[in-house]
Amino acid sequence: MVGVFAICGVYLVLANRGGDKGGDDKAGAPRREGCIALNVTASSEKAALMSQLAKSYIEADRRFDGKCADPVVQSKASGAALDALAGGWDVGRDGPQPAVWTPASASWVALLKQRLASGDKGGLVPDGKLPMVAQSPLVLAMPKPMAEALGWPDKPIGWSDVLGLTNDPNGWGSKGHPEWGRFKLGKTNPHFSTSGLNATVGAYFAATGRSTDLTAQDLSDAKVLQYVKAVESGVVHYGDISLTFLSNLAAADQAGRGLNYISAVAIEEKSVYDYNTGNPTGDPALAGKGPKPRVPLVAVYPKEGTLLSDHPYVVLTNASDEQKAAAEDFFAYVRDAPQQKRFTDLAFRSYDGKAGAGLTRANGLSPDAQYTVIDPPAPQVLEKALTTWDAQRKRAKVLLVLDVSGSMTTDAGNGKTRMELAKQAALTSLTLFAPDDEVGLWTFSTEVGGASTPYTEQVPVAALSGNRAQLEKVIRSLSAEGGTALYATTRAAQQKMASLADPSRINAVVVLTDGKNEYPKDSDLNALVRDVDTSDKEIPVRVFTIAYGGQADLGVLQKISSASRAAAYDASDPTTIDKVLVNVLSNF
Secondary structure, eight states, X not given: OOSOOOOTTOEEEETTEETTTTTXXXXXXXXXXXXXXXXXXXXXXXXXXXXXXXHHHHHTTOOBTTBOEEEEEEEOOHHHHHHXXXXXXXXXXXOSOOSEEEOSOHHHHHHHHHHHHHTTOOOOSOSSOOOBSOBEEEEEEEEHHHHHHTTTTTSOOOHHHHHHHHHOTTGGGGGTOGGGOSOOEEOOOTTTOHHHHHHHHHHHHHHHTOSSOOOTTGGGOHHHHHHHHHHHTTBSOOOSSTHHHHHHHHHHHHTTOHHHHOSEEEEEHHHHHHHHTTOTTOOGGGXXXXXXXXXXXEEEOOTTOBOEEOOBOEEOTTSOHHHHHHHHHHHHHHXXXXXXXXXXXXXXXXXXXXXXXXXXXXXXXXXXXXXXXXXXXXXXXXXXXXXXHHHHSOOEEEEEEEEOSGGGGSBOSSSSBHHHHHHHHHHHHHTTSOTTSEEEEEEESSOOTTOSSSEEEEEEEEEHHHHHHHHHHHHHHOOOOSOOOHHHHHHHHHHHHHHHOXXXXXXXXXXXXXXXXOOTTSOOHHHHHHHHOOTTOSSOOEEEEEEESTTSOHHHHHHHHHHTTOOEEEEOSGXXXXXXXXXXXXXO
């Protein structure tokens, strides 16, 4: 998928938790009479903790200069917040206007400065060095037996080992474990996720053999490009947040199949702690409530060097003087020792890099790990790295499956029907694929007009460069009637894609439905879940699902996507469907 930046307001649904909802604690946060609201937008991996700190700040009745403010934390992926800020921040679309932004990395702040400057817009970020809330280096998290097969913990491991195993036709067989199959890498989309951005930049650095001074010229070097493209070829699929991989891995692990799902995933060090303590979502409220994995992860600190998530605290220049004073007081509170301990207990490093109680070998981590910290490249180079990655990323083979049952004629609440909004979003989604991605289209309802199946192949899967016009024509002409044959269609779509599967591509089905299964000929959900299970498939076809409108059965869709090691997305508000589709397509 090329050049995607706008995903605000979209929620990934995994493990019964919204990926961008976790830190938004407005409903449960206390409020004080006469205190202003201090809106804080925080990156998803720390937003829940920041919400807890905001609550304790309020409960302590903290004051500054005789005034008071109540922090309200909104969770938003760093890349999504960057896009919202660069685009002028639409409150209706993006949520409350923040006075404070704390992304996972200062690289996002540098990119914001770059985009605002290129658009001749005023600055939102103050000059000078940015203070930090906490730190966490990027690691390659590997199931412990796999890391041990590569020589962990005694032998340094890095991107070159990932490349070697990805290129080896014997895969893990070259290390004495053919039962593990090929090397499978989990990596988030760098347009959205800090771990994805840092992993992409780290791979470019590894390709140059240096740990400083990545240049635009390096990103045009054929050897560098080939190195990174080869690394990307091992990717299982992308995604907007690493929660996708960790939640799917947890489910596979509980079924005894974790080693067949993924070989390594590029995530923050603290996320290894979350996974190993049975809390892959990282929400402190869920700590200790989930089962610990059968096979734990261990953190591999890439031998070529790694980038830090330095979690800067940015008081935006368009905040009022009172908001700025409140923001500084809340920051001082967050940096106090008791609050820093809450970060380090959850395996963050403190703002000055010190490890705490959560960073232990028992949790798969190395508190005294010696690793080279790579300085992020200049903003112009970061921008080019993202653009270059669009050309280097693994290509996709995707079948779009759209519900055209009669309920799609329902008013979506803004004067348009669900069908009209879905058609508009589907047309927009085509612009997010590269010309050499392969895309096809099915529609489904129940048998109408004498049809032999409840689904119809509208446009065969083929390179978008050749079938875009036909896809656009068909989408514009769609109409709605009939019931919802969800199970039969999902099974048939995955089977079709399995027959076409290409090991060099991300093979997937995207199912959008606004209803529940209404097809007596195929009503066994358990059978469908067994049928779409990809755990024993050498070339898996993942089924990403979208619950569209309030009548869609999100729980059922979660089960389907989880079985295929994919993700379900919530578009219960139909007016968000364009943003949801963008978020779904970040997996490709």
